[in-house]
Amino acid sequence: AQRVTQPEKLLSVFKGAPVELKCNYSYSGSPELFWYVQYSRQRLQLLLRHISRESIKGFTADLNKGETSFHLKKPFAQEEDSAMYYCALSGGSNYKLTFGKGTLLTVNP
């Protein structure tokens, strides 16, 4: 079974502070991990995927298979980063995407 855990429902930081959104997963095979972002009243958007190893909007995430984690990090948070962030996992041939419960990030001025 696929499972994604985001332990923090809410996260509040000040502008310019580092931010880390935690994500742990459970999957028996080789998963593909994603981070999606949902800004207020907008559709879900892909932020990054582990296989591309890109840095989008200053965010990075490293897949740690030993700790089964895929934490999202940004060294200096901006107010426009305030949004809902979902970690997601895809595994198997059916391409089913399983989401974590999400973390609402608020960046205060």
Add this chain to the structure above:
Amino acid sequence: GAVVSQHPSWVICKSGTSVKIECRSLDFQATTMFWYRQFPKQSLMLMATSNEGSKATYEQGVEKDKFLINHASLTLSTLTVTSAHPEDSSFYICSAWGGSNYGYTFGSGTRLTVV
């Protein structure tokens, strides 16, 4: 980039009526589409996986006779909520899998309110 169009964006219907929601991939073909339900301040819950030309695969606890899914072409999947009740009121989101090139692309969602 890949775009998925979902219509309508919101709909209000009376109890007992049926509502159809469309999900179209505009610039790519999607053999697989997914339908999610999102309650306020909660995550997306997968309802079913829709495969072009075959029956949808429903997640445990989702009534297949209530949530009818049709994936008649490589660019269109529809979700019909039959005999809607107020407890069906929710935000429904579709996603299309466009292969390794396009990945998953999400629709803008449909807010269904059953009165």
